[in-house]
Amino acid sequence: MSEQTLRLTTAQALVRFLAAQYSERDGQEQRLIPGVWGIFGHGNVAGVGQALLQAAATQEADLPYYLARNEQGMVHAAVAFAKMRDRLSAFACTASTGPGSTNMVTGAALATTNRLPVLLLPSDMFATRAADPVLQQLEDPRAGDTSVNDAFRPVSKYFDRISRPEQLIPAALAAMRVLTDPVETGAVTLCLPQDVQAEAYDWPVDFFRRRVWHVGRPVPEPAALERAARLLRTARRPLIVAGGGAVYSGAETALRAFAEATGIPVADTHAGKGAVPWDHPGAVGGIGSTGAYAANELAREADVVLGIGTRYSDFTTASHTVFGNPDVTFINLNVARLDAVKHSAEPLIADARLGIQALAGALTDWEVEEEYREHMRQLIARTGEIEEECFAPDRNTGELPAQTTILGALRDVLDDRDVVINAAGSMPGDLQQLWRACDPKAYHVEYAYSCMGYEVAAGLGVKMADPSREVVVLVGDGSYLMMAQEIVTMVSEGLKVIIVLVQNHGFASIGALSEALGSQRFGTKYRYRDGTSGRLDGDVLPVDLAANAASLGADVLHAATVDDFRTAMEKAKGTDRTTVVHVETDLYGPNPPAHGWWDVPVSQTSALESTRSAYETYVTHKQSQRHYL
Known part of the structure; x- marks a missing residue:
């Protein structure tokens, strides 16, 4: 090592570089990359993993590591964090070669669609190709330089593959430029071949200097x-x-x-x-x-x-x-x-x-x-009258409470700064029409990509971004079943999040849409397959999501009625542990009255009367659709 250079591996250099990056707006500076989410496997365990360990052990760089349970989930947590921080701070996410990396593609699409910054570090095949094909490597007979990580290209705002250590210098600087650009921000992907991660290089010391990326405010012409x-x-x-x-x-x-x-x-x-x-x-x-x-x-x-x-x-x-x-x-x-x-x-x-x-x-x-x-x-x-009608308990038509009634009760027990998180199912529609937000950070609904599975992981990121707020995740059984693993991460990190788990034994939103479009809620209920009809319309499945949440380390409270729900929420607010409040609601609503339309094409021809009738309604709505020219 000379005075001008520092001999480090590519991964060690990247960790040092990221730890020295800051953003600034209106005179307020903060860490641009406050930490790294990751799951280690072959491809990054001896590269980025070793570099993060070395940084922590020697204190040569301050870049905390957080262990996630699902690669898509950790990207969602990172994106939720960035949203809460007004896009001025963004986590990095590292994953192993192959499936570990491609698990992040959905998270990348969500980030870019929402225009929220996240730095993705997927591990890649050997740059030297000395051991081709390695475990989990895609073999493309048309192009030797193609890997599964090329799937990130269309969902990233910046993409690069670091096939030589020295390529990291311009790539890392470009990555920070995009992350801090309000117009261009989204998922930034730097693919890291596993051999290059561990390869040593003499890095110019100036590469590791403290850099402040200024986020400007363009003035109108x-x-x-x-x-x-x-x-x-x-x-x-x-x-x-x-x-x-x-x-x-x-x-x-x-x-x-x-x-x-x-x-x-x-x-x-x-x-x-x-x-x-x-x-x-x-x-x-x-x-x-x-x-x-x-x-x-x-x-x-x-x-x-x-x-x-x-x-x-x-x-x-x-x-x-x-x-x-x-x-x-x-x-x-x-x-x-x-x-x-x-x-x-x-x-x-x-x-x-x-x-x-x-x-x-x-x-x-x-x-x-x-x-x-x-x-x-x-x-x-x-x-206001319509909202109160939706919240009223006497609106319930079945034995179970309507989801809107639960939302009304939730509104009553939360404070103005408490954060409500949701992304998919019927709740975003109910929330947009009914939720009374006093604080923009208290309403966190991801609806650019509306990704099922976002909610629980997002609760983790939101709590990390602002520990002073009560964080309440609203999640239906459909979304919960797709991704609830980050409850384990909440528990391991000692973070308190309240998860309201709404169980209605099916896809309520798509079920209602299916019915409106003449498809009779086909394939939208969680049921046994009926031996006579051959369809999934038998008895309700004996799925116990509350037991599942408890097995992941959360405290669980049950609510059978609206009053039970209020009591459970007050108890959950009074604890310092991640708590799941489990409540069953009526799959069939009723939902808030519709004041708008959504274009979902209906079959133009059908043997089903329900579909033919829905198509007539669809044609009527299409007549009011136009280009705004």
């Missing part, structure tokens, strides 16, 4: 600001759609002030919920396919829509049906041009907070008419 303000001044029934960008930029205070000054109502997406508290005079609730009554009614008549940090998914637009005014025009304030120009909008490319403040300055003498404010107040009042 004056001419674009003028165009946007001019268009808003023409509006008689404007509407704001607040997305995740409003939260990640910390624009909540500016958005609330802007809504108060102008009188423009604010609807929100899942990612934007809580940017304006539910009880703010301008808050009209979730918008789109599962949106609230007030938001969707205002959207149908809106003449100018100001999208702030939203990517306009099909659920937000109700599959291009919710904005019903034939003359509607859009202004999109977004840091990403991709989203700013959607729906032929007037683009305002800027940081959400600075953009809102600039718009407020340009509209100091303008506000909506009192008639529109009164119309908005009436819609909000009716929305």
Whole structure:
């Protein structure tokens, strides 16, 4: 080793480099890579694993290691952590060669779809190919340099394979650039061949210096600001759609002030919920396919829509049906041009907070008419009545409580800062319409990828990101059965998370959708196979998910009624251990009333009357669908 270089393996160099990276925004610095999630196997146990051990034993680098139980789960935990930290801090995830690495592909897709940063370090085959084919290596007769890790390419915002140690230097710097770019961020994948991980190289010492990656706030172009303000001044029934960008930029205070000054109502997406508290005079609730009554009614008549940090998914637009005014025009304030120009909008490319403040300055003498404010107040009042009807216990039609009644009880026992986590099934729809969020970090619903299995692992990441908050995971039996292993990690790390496990013996969301589309809930119930019909429509399976949770180390509380549920939740809040509250609900609802539509094609021809009838309904809805040109 000379004064200018340091002899280390590639893995040891990577660990030192990652430990020295920081992000900064508005003068606040934090660790960019606070630690590494991992599961070791052949491919990384003697490479990244040895490097992390050495760093901990010698204290040459501060990069804590966390043991996960499922590779997809650890990526979900990392993504949830990044979401809570406004994308300013991101974990690395290391996995072994072959199946260990490809288990992370779904997590990578979720991260990139949600535009949340995570650094993936999948192990790869031998770069030298001296021992080809190694255990778990894909042999592609068309290309000798192809491995299973090439599956990460389409779901990563940056992908590289480090086939020589010195390639790590530009690749690592590029990886940090993408992780800290609000426009380009997502999954960043650096494939590490197992022999290269252990190969030594003389690294320039400057590679390991402390680096601060500054996350800027792009300001709006004056001419674009003028165009946007001019268009808003023409509006008689404007509407704001607040997305995740409003939260990640910390624009909540500016958005609330802007809504108060102008009188423009604010609807929100899942990612934007809580940017304006539910009880703010301008808050009209979730918008789109599962949106609230007030938001969707205002959207149908809106003449100018100001999208702030939203990517306009099909659920937000109700599959291009919710904005019903034939003359509607859009202004999109977004840091990403991709989203700013959607729906032929007037683009305002800027940081959400600075953009809102600039718009407020340009509209100091303008506000909506009192008639529109009164119309908005009436819609909000009716929305509140609908919500209370959904929460009411007497709405239950069967022996078991409705899921909406459980959500109402949960709302009553949680504090404003307590975090509610969900991702898939029927609960995201119920939550978007009914949940009353006061704090954007208290509503954590992953609905860009809506990945079953996200919830429990996300609870782990959220708790690590902010231990001061009570974290409540809402998970149905379908999602729980796909991935609950990180309960073990919660227990081993001494982290307290409350898991509300809703058991209804089937896929409630897809079952209801199947029925609406004429498919009679086929294949959506957890049942024995009937010997006569040959279908899965026999008796209920004797699955005991509460016993499963207990076997993973969690405390378990049972709730048979809504009152039992409230009591169990109060007890769970009073403990310092991960606790599962198990409650059975009615598979058949009832669900909240629908105020929007979602385009799921129905068979154009069928021998089933239920399908033919559903197709007629589908055709009717399609008539209101259009491109926003």
